[in-house]
Structure formats: C-alpha cells, structure tokens
Amino acid sequence: MEIPKTITNTMMKKRFRLSEFLAEKLITATAFISFAFIVLIFVFVFRETLPIFSAPEPAVSLEELGEQETYGDIVLSDAERAAEEKEKTKVAAEEGVTVENLAGDRWQPISGKPKYGLLPLIVGSLKISLISIFFAAPIAILAALFTAAFAPRWAKETLKPAIEILAGFPSVVIGFFALVVLATFVQDIFGLEYRLNAFVGGLALSLAVIPIIYTISEDAISAIPKSLTEASLALGATKWQTALKVILPAATPGIFAAILLGVGRAFGETMIVLMATGNAALLSANPFEPVRTMSATIGAEMAEVVFGETHYNVLFLIGSILFLFTFTLNAIAEIFIRQRLMKKFRGS
Amino acid sequence: MYSHSYKTLQPTDVRIKTEHLNIYYGKKQAIKDVSLDMFTHRVTALIGPSGCGKSTYLRSLNRMNDLIENSRTEGNVLLDGVNIYDKQVDVVELRKKVGMIFQKSNPFPKSIFENVAYGPRINGMNDKKKLEDIVERSLKQAALWEEVKDDLAKSGLSLSGGQQQRLCIARALAVDPEILLMDEPASALDPIATAKIEELIYELKNTYTIVIVTHNMQQAARVSDYTGFFYMGELIEFDETKKIFTMPAKKQTEDYITGRFG
Amino acid sequence: MTKKKLLGGFVYGTTAFFAFIIIAAVVIVMTNIVAGGWSSLTKDFLLGSPEEGMTKGGIFPAIVGTFLLVMIMSIAGVPIGTMTAIYLSEYASQKSIFARLIRFAVNTLAGVPAIVFGLFGLGFFIQFIGTRVDGVLYNNGELHWGQPNILWASLTMALLTLPVVIVSVEEAIKTVPRELREASLALGATKWQTIRKVVIPNSITGILTGAILAVSRGAGEVAPILFTGAAYFLPHLPSGLSDQFMELGYHIYIMATQSPDVEATRGIQYATTLVLLILTFTLNFSAIFLRYKLRKRIIT
Numbered sequence: 001m002e003i004p005k006t007i008t009n010t011m012m013k014k015r016f017r018l019s020e021f022l023a024e025k026l027i028t029a030t031a032f033i034s035f036a037f038i039v040l041i042f043v044f045v046f047r048e049t050l051p052i053f054s055a056p057e058p059a060v061s062l063e064e065l066g067e068q069e070t071y072g073d074i075v076l077s078d079a080e081r082a083a084e085e086k087e088k089t090k091v092a093a094e095e096g097v098t099v100e101n102l103a104g105d106r107w108q109p110i111s112g113k114p115k116y117g118l119l120p121l122i123v124g125s126l127k128i129s130l131i132s133i134f135f136a137a138p139i140a141i142l143a144a145l146f147t148a149a150f151a152p153r154w155a156k157e158t159l160k161p162a163i164e165i166l167a168g169f170p171s172v173v174i175g176f177f178a179l180v181v182l183a184t185f186v187q188d189i190f191g192l193e194y195r196l197n198a199f200v201g202g203l204a205l206s207l208a209v210i211p212i213i214y215t216i217s218e219d220a221i222s223a224i225p226k227s228l229t230e231a232s233l234a235l236g237a238t239k240w241q242t243a244l245k246v247i248l249p250a251a252t253p254g255i256f257a258a259i260l261l262g263v264g265r266a267f268g269e270t271m272i273v274l275m276a277t278g279n280a281a282l283l284s285a286n287p288f289e290p291v292r293t294m295s296a297t298i299g300a301e302m303a304e305v306v307f308g309e310t311h312y313n314v315l316f317l318i319g320s321i322l323f324l325f326t327f328t329l330n331a332i333a334e335i336f337i338r339q340r341l342m343k344k345f346r347g348s
Numbered sequence: 349m350y351s352h353s354y355k356t357l358q359p360t361d362v363r364i365k366t367e368h369l370n371i372y373y374g375k376k377q378a379i380k381d382v383s384l385d386m387f388t389h390r391v392t393a394l395i396g397p398s399g400c401g402k403s404t405y406l407r408s409l410n411r412m413n414d415l416i417e418n419s420r421t422e423g424n425v426l427l428d429g430v431n432i433y434d435k436q437v438d439v440v441e442l443r444k445k446v447g448m449i450f451q452k453s454n455p456f457p458k459s460i461f462e463n464v465a466y467g468p469r470i471n472g473m474n475d476k477k478k479l480e481d482i483v484e485r486s487l488k489q490a491a492l493w494e495e496v497k498d499d500l501a502k503s504g505l506s507l508s509g510g511q512q513q514r515l516c517i518a519r520a521l522a523v524d525p526e527i528l529l530m531d532e533p534a535s536a537l538d539p540i541a542t543a544k545i546e547e548l549i550y551e552l553k554n555t556y557t558i559v560i561v562t563h564n565m566q567q568a569a570r571v572s573d574y575t576g577f578f579y580m581g582e583l584i585e586f587d588e589t590k591k592i593f594t595m596p597a598k599k600q601t602e603d604y605i606t607g608r609f610g
Numbered sequence: 611m612t613k614k615k616l617l618g619g620f621v622y623g624t625t626a627f628f629a630f631i632i633i634a635a636v637v638i639v640m641t642n643i644v645a646g647g648w649s650s651l652t653k654d655f656l657l658g659s660p661e662e663g664m665t666k667g668g669i670f671p672a673i674v675g676t677f678l679l680v681m682i683m684s685i686a687g688v689p690i691g692t693m694t695a696i697y698l699s700e701y702a703s704q705k706s707i708f709a710r711l712i713r714f715a716v717n718t719l720a721g722v723p724a725i726v727f728g729l730f731g732l733g734f735f736i737q738f739i740g741t742r743v744d745g746v747l748y749n750n751g752e753l754h755w756g757q758p759n760i761l762w763a764s765l766t767m768a769l770l771t772l773p774v775v776i777v778s779v780e781e782a783i784k785t786v787p788r789e790l791r792e793a794s795l796a797l798g799a800t801k802w803q804t805i806r807k808v809v810i811p812n813s814i815t816g817i818l819t820g821a822i823l824a825v826s827r828g829a830g831e832v833a834p835i836l837f838t839g840a841a842y843f844l845p846h847l848p849s850g851l852s853d854q855f856m857e858l859g860y861h862i863y864i865m866a867t868q869s870p871d872v873e874a875t876r877g878i879q880y881a882t883t884l885v886l887l888i889l890t891f892t893l894n895f896s897a898i899f900l901r902y903k904l905r906k907r908i909i910t
Contacts, residue, residue: 028697030689032712033694048737138628142624142629158633176643275867299728303837
C-alpha cells in the first residue's frame with residue numbers, strides 16, 4: 001500500500017508565526033510593567049526628596065538637561081523654573097533644612113521659621129501602629145485559633161464572611177465611624193479631654209488590621225500537617241492542649257509574619273488615622289492625646305503645598321520612609337511565610 | 349535488549365522508529381535506551397505495569413513531553429526517517445499529523461460541533477459548509493455520528509464517558525492526522541463502551557498508524573498487531589502480538605502476561 | 611480532671627469570645643451606618659447636586675466621579691493585570707529570573723501604602739509626564755495635564771489595584787485543567803491559540819472576579835486620589851480626562867472633617883457613607899459569589 005509521506009514535508013520547516021511572536025512579546029512586555037512601576041515608584045518618590053539633601057547647591061537634575069536637548073522652545077521657561085526652584089531651596093536651606101532640623105521634635109512646616117522635625121510623626125505612626133496591633137493581634141490570632149481548632153461549622157460560616165466584610169470596609173468608612181461614633185464612646189468611658197486621640201485612631205485602625213492578621217494566621221494554622229495534631233490527640237492530649245501546645249507553636253512563624261504585615265498595614269494606613277487621631281504633632285507617650293502620623297501628614301498637607309518647595313520635598317521624604325519601612329516589613333514577613341511553607345512541604 | 353525475531357517478519361514500512369531513546373524528568377530517568385520500530389497501518393500496543401514508562405514513551409512521539417518543564421530527551425525519534433527532535437522541526441505541524449487521545453476524555457466545554465471543529469478552525473477554516481462536512485465525516489469515522497447527529501449543539505460534556513472518548517477521537521481525526529497515539533483510551537470506560545472503542549481502533553488502522561498504551565492485556569491482544577512490553581523504563585520485549593501472548597521470549601514478559609507480576 | 615476541664619472551657623471560651631468580638635464589630639459598624647444613613651437616602655439625594663456649600667442637596671457628582679474613576683482604572687488595569695497573569699502562568703518558566711522579578715514586583719506593589727501611590731501619581735504622572743505633555747501641547751505655560759485630574763487619579767488607582775487583578779486571574783487560570791491545554795496542543799494548536807481559545811474563555815469568571823475586586827478596592831480607597839485628582843466641590847461633572855472630579859470616599863472625608871458645620875451635615879455624611887458601603891458590598895459579594903462558583907468547578 002502506498003504510504004502518504006506528507007508529514008516530513010510539512011514539519012521539517014520551522015514556521016514563523018507572526019501572531020504567536022507578537023502575542024508572546026506583547027504579553028511579556030506587559031508583564032514587565034509591574035516591575036517597571038516598582039522601579040519608577042522607587043525612583044520618583046525618592047527623586048522628589050533629593051533637593052533636601054543637595055540643598056546648599058541644588059544641581060540641575062538630569063531630566064531638565066534632557067529636556068533642553070529635546071524641546072528647544074521651552075528651555076527658557078524650564079530654566080526659569082529650575083532657577084526658581086534653586087532659589088527656593090536656597091532660601092529653605094538658609095532657614096536650615098538640615099539633618100538637625102529633620103531630627104528635631106517640632107513639626108511646624110508653615111511658620112516663619114519652618115520646622116521639619118520628623119520625630120513626632122515617626123513616634124506618632126509607631127504609637128498608632130502599636131495600639132492597633134495591641135488590639136488586633138490577640139483578637140485576630142485567637143479568633144483564627146478558634147476557627148481552626150474549636151469552632152463548630154456554623155461559627156466558622158459566620159466568622160469567615162464577617163472577616164470578608166470587615167476586609168471590604170473602605171478605610172474611609174472605618175475612619176468615619178471612628179470619628180463620629182467611636183471617639184464619643186471612648187471619650188465618655190475614659191472621660192477624656194480630647195475626642196480624637198491616638199487611642200481612638202489605633203482602635204479604629206485595628207478594624208482594618210484584624211482581617212490581615214486573621215487571614216494569614218488562619219492560613220498558617222490550617223497549614224499544619226494533620227498528622228501532627230492527630231499525634232497529639234492520640235497521645236491523650238485534649239483539644240485545647242493540642243491547640244495551645246502543638247498548633248500555636250507550629251504556626252508561630254506564620255503568625256509572626258501575620259503580625260508584621262499587620263504592622264505594615266497600620267503604619268501605612270492614611271484615611272483612618274487622618275480622620276480619627278486629631279492630627280496634632282505632639283511628642284508624647286500618652287495614648288489619650290492627639291497624634292499625627294506620617295501618612296496623615298502627607299494626606300493632609302500635600303494638597304496645600306507648593307510643588308518643589310522644601311515642605312513638598314520633606315513630605316516626599318516622609319513617603320520614602322513609609323515606603324522603605326513597609327517594604328522591609330513585607331520582605332521579612334515573606335521570609336517567615338516561605339519558611340513555613342518549606343516546613344509544610346517537609347512535613348507532608 | 350529485546351528479542352529481534354520480528355525483523356524476520358514480512359517487511360512492512362517502518363513509520364516510527366526510536367533509537368536509543370532516553371527521557372529524564374529532572375534527575376530521574378523515565379525511559380532507558382529504548383529502540384523500537386512501529387509499522388504503517390498497524391496497531392502497536394505498549395503494555396507494562398503502571399509507572400513503567402509506557403505513557404512517557406508514547407508522549408515522546410509527538411513531543412508532548414516538551415510541555416513538562418524539567419524533562420529532557422536524548423536519542424532519536426524518526427518519523428518517516430526524519431528525527432522529530434531535530435531543531436528544524438515545527439512541533440505544531442508535527443502534532444497536527446500525530447494526533448493523540450488521552451486517558452481521561454477531555455472534551456472542551458463547548459458544543460459537540462465546536463469540539464470537532466476546533467482543529468480545522470485553528471487552521472484557519474471558517475467556511476461553515478466545509479466545517480459541517482468535516483464534523484460529519486469525523487464523527488462518522490469515530491462511530492459517533494448516529495448517536496449525536498441531532499444534538500450537535502449540545503455540550504460535549506453532556507455525553508456519556510464512552511461517547512466523550514469517541515468525541516475526542518473524532519476531534520483528533522478532524523485535523524487529518526496520519527498517526528494516532530492513544531494513551532489508555534478505554535481505561536475509564538465500561539465494557540460496552542470499551543468494546544466500541546476497540547472496534548473503532550480496528551476500523552481506523554486501515555487509514556492510520558496507531559500506537560496504543562494499555563494496561564489491559566486482553567485489549568492489547570485483541571486490537572494490536574505488535575506489542576511491546578515495558579518494565580521500569582526499559583523495553584523488555586517487542587514482537588508480533590500473537591507471539592508475545594503465546595510464546596514470550598523473556599521470563600519477565602511471561603510473568604507479566606500470566607499475571608504473576610507483583 | 612476538673613481543673614483540666616475548667617482550663618479547656620476557659621481556652622474555648624476566650625477564643626470564642628474574640629471571634630465574637632469581630633462579628634460584633636462588623637455588626638455594630640454596619641448597623642450604625644445603615645441606621646444613620648437610611649432616612650437621608652432618597653432619590654433626590656442620589657440624583658441631586660450638592661447645594662448651599664454642601665450642607666444640602668445630593669451626591670450625584672460624587673457617584674458619577676467614582677464611576678468614571680473605576681471605569682478608567684479598569685480600562686487601564688484589567689488588561690495589564692490579565693496579561694501579566696497569563697505571562698506568569700503560561701509563558702514564564704518558574705526558574706527564570708525575569709518571572710521571579712515580576713512576582714517580586716507584584717508582591718511589592720501589593721504592599722505599598724496607598725498614600726505612597728498618591729505621592730507617585732503626583733511625582734510621576736502629574737509632575738513628570740503631565741508637565742511635559744503640557745510643554746508640548748500648550749506652549750503658553752497653561753496647566754492641563756500637569757495638574758491633578760481624573761486620568762492621573764485613575765491611573766494611580768489602576769496601579770494600586772493591579773496586584774488584585776493579577777492574583778485573581780492567575781488563580782482562575784490555574785483552575786483550567788491541564789488536560790484541556792494538552793488536548794488543544796495535541797490538535798496542533800499553537801500556544802497562543804490555546805491561550806486564546808481554551809485558557810482565557812475558561813478563566814473569564816476569574817478575570818471578571820479580579821475586575822470586580824479591583825473596582826471595589828478602587829472605589830473604597832481615598833488616599834491615592836487626595837492630591838492626584840479628587841476635588842472638594844465642582845459645579846460641573848468632569849467633561850474630559852484632564853478635569854478634576856468628585857468622589858464618594860473623598861466626599862465623606864471632606865464632609866466629615868472640613869465642613870463648616872459638621873454636625874448639621876451628619877445625615878448627608880451618613881447617607882454618603884451608606885452609598886459607598888452598599889457599592890463596595892455589592893461588588894464584593896458578587897466577586898465572592900463568582901469565586902465560589904469557580905472553586906466548585908475545581909472539585910467537580
């Protein structure tokens with residue numbers, strides 16, 4: 001019988017398929033956008049802080065040079081602008097945008113002699129984060145333990161949607177609730193002088209942090225191999241002993257990561273603290289006094305500053321610190337979560 | 349090495365020939381130095397215990413193993429004398445000519461018509477009349493036409509297991525292949541559906557060269573002309589099916605076909 | 611024995627109590643906002659404009675602004691997110707450095723504080739791109755694109771919600787059975803044909819879920835638009851991409867903190883909050899529903 005030998009003819013030439021080629025290149029290039037923007041965020045948030053550090057003699061930045069080459073017409077106006085900027089930074093420099101000023105304990109950006117002390121803002125952010133974690137961590141972790149170890153079905157099926165709803169609350173809604181209801185409630189209980197203070201802000205913030213800590217802790221707890229808990233139960237340990245002595249220690253790295261991510265969220269959150277903390281840049285340890293955080297400072301003041309002014313640059317500096325801080329926290333948290341995953345793989 | 353007695357058989361054209369084929373998954377070697385010839389318009393069955401490498405071997409014949417990230421293939425797979433692992437080979441064109449039927453029937457979640465029309469459509473055919481012709485012809489070839497001709501718009505997933513598998517065969521036939529690779533095509537089917545598939549294979553071998561992997565020895569005995577026995581990644585024996593099942597040359601083969609294998 | 615039992619009861623009771631706190635908090639916040647806003651939630655409120663220095667009237671411009679914001683955001687973000695997810699799940703080799711770089715970028719993006727996105731929008735979109743566009747298009751120093759507007763706010767928001775889309779779509783793509791891909795490839799379909807005809811159609815639910823979650827997130831975030839485009843009050847609806855816009859969340863913030871008579875506008879504030887809450891809830895619930903349907907598919 002005659003054998004059709006068409007195969008070798010058609011397959012022996014590698015074809016160039018244009019749509020295939022374009023699709024792959026386009027998709028790969030698009031995927032690159034995420035990475036490009038991370039780099040751009042780094043560059044552009046930091047770039048706007050640079051004039052602070054080169055204050056005495058602000059150099060003409062690269063893009064301005066580039067512009068002179070590209071668009072002949074606007075060189076003048078741009079050069080003018082650059083000169084203006086230089087002037088401004090110089091003025092500011094004379095007023096002392098020094099490291100000492102930034103390290104100072106006063107935040108008074110709008111005054112005859114502006115003071116850009118970041119200390120009260122950093123302390124404010126830390127204070128608020130601490131308070132929110134103080135409430136959120138125990139609630140979220142124990143609730144996660146409850147879900148994983150004890151909860152009857154109906155309780156799980158109530159709690160999980162509740163968490164999803166809580167996670168879905170826009171932060172401005174939580175901020176509004178804190179401002180209108182929570183603040184009065186707290187004031188009445190403690191008989192406080194100020195309605196809005198660090199305590200109220202931290203408490204409200206914990207509502208935003210609970211879903212994060214809960215979700216990741218629950219994840220960590222349910223990732224523990226069943227064999228481990230079953231072994232404990234088989235040895236005669238009760239459910240709660242197993243929960244406290246086996247489950248909780250085994251899930252510790254994951255829970256730790258959960259707390260770190262919670263801190264990151266609290267530290268970076270803007271709207272809730274902007275609305276509920278009173279926004280006074282006081283350097284104080286008292287949780288019942290108003291406080292101003294780094295994020296709230298940016299949120300409240302950025303819309304009012306003049307672009308290119310020292311105040312503007314300092315706000316970007318605050319943003320850079322926020323970015324670096326949360327970035328570091330996330331990186332550390334990821335290491336812990338990975339370790340847990342490794343353990344999980346080894347365990348199974 | 350396997351017994352060479354088949355070489356004395358009637359000289360039929362060799363369609364696929366593997367030479368010293370080695371396949372690795374990462375560091376694990378799944379196929380060890382397998383050399384084997386498969387003949388035109390014949391059914392070649394590959395048998396052996398699960399994990400013996402028969403499926404891996406089958407998937408190397410249309411380069412489906414390429415999809416597994418850390419797999420590596422050494423040696424030659426010659427199709428009409430041309431090495432399909434050659435750099436020049438266009439895998440897409442290769443697969444159009446070497447169709448595959450999978451163990452688990454896998455119709456697309458589309459209508460019966462669209463399932464069969466999928467291949468022609470990706471080849472750029474949009475003529476409705478021609479598509480209808482191809483779908484009808486393929487379904488007839490797969491012995492499914494009579495059962496589904498009135499519900500071509502129904503979802504392929506609404507069919508029974510055996511019908512789904514025949515739909516997959518029809519779908520493969522619609523792209524006009526010359527070789528069909530079947531990876532345990534009836535393993536998930538009941539005896540009646542299995543019988544239909546086997547009947548179909550018998551019909552199809554007039555037009556196609558078929559390689560079938562099966563763990564069902566009766567099936568191999570019923571449908572195939574040649575049988576290769578794989579064990580632990582090696583080809584232990586290859587011969588005419590009736591010889592393998594009546595007078596195996598190797599002790600291991602005999603142990604396996606008589607069911608003495610662990 | 612009894613001591614052990616008592617202790618067990620204590621542990622059970624404590625954890626249950628904390629779980630209850632969460633549910634109670636959710637119920638309290640919801641009840642409060644529904645109770646506070648329900649009576650002011652009228653047709654005139656939804657379809658009217660703010661009047662008398664925003665102490666009366668409705669929130670129609672803010673609703674429209676929010677809608678436009680999330681629309682433009684989705685148009686920019688959903689295709690990019692979907693393609694990135696396709697890259698990560700279909701094209702990227704797990705070992706490749708490029709793929710790991712992108713995964714790292716997506717994770718990092720998800721962790722950047724919202725306010726930092728705002729700073730980036732200001733520094734990059736407005737100050738860097740916008741002023742240059744103005745320099746080219748208008749030679750007279752006029753500001754069109756070099757100032758906060760709805761385009762830059764939407765793009766900033768698209769960036770913030772990008773990880774949401776990517777994660778959701780990737781999750782959906784993973785549920786497409788390997789068998790279907792193999793079937794397509796074995797029929798001689800190319801990779802892109804397989805993606806286009808098998809992978810994407812079977813991930814539509816996931817893409818939709820991702821888009822909805824992104825919209826919900828975008829509608830709820832205020833920090834990124836504080837200085838990239840949201841306006842306190844506008845007499846007109848935005849008529850072009852270089853216009854500013856009013857937005858629900860921002861409106862709540864302004865009304866609750868900057869209004870001349872905060873107490874007098876409580877009703878409006880509550881009603882606006884309720885509208886925002888209803889909006890994000892509807893979106894979230896439809897996303898949860900879709901995801902539930904998707905998960906069911908994996909099991910069967």
